[in-house]
């Protein structure tokens with residue numbers, strides 16, 4: 169399993185993560201990212217990696 173977290177101090181709300189990985193990330197009321205599923209594997213893990221790789225603020229941490 170891989171743990172997913174978003175640093176709220178880094179996230180500026182571009183929305184790439186929840187657009188590319190809607191199974192893992194969602195938007196709060198102002199468009200910042202929130203984690204829907206904190207521990208992922210399989211397809212959700214692949215989504216989480218895609219989201220992290222496409223975050224321009226390096227706000228997403230994946231830990232195995």
Ligand code: SF4
Pocket residue numbers: 174178179180181182183184185186199200201222223224225226227228
């Ligand atoms: S892509 Fe990064 S900066 Fe943009 S909403 Fe997601 S975590 Fe926040």
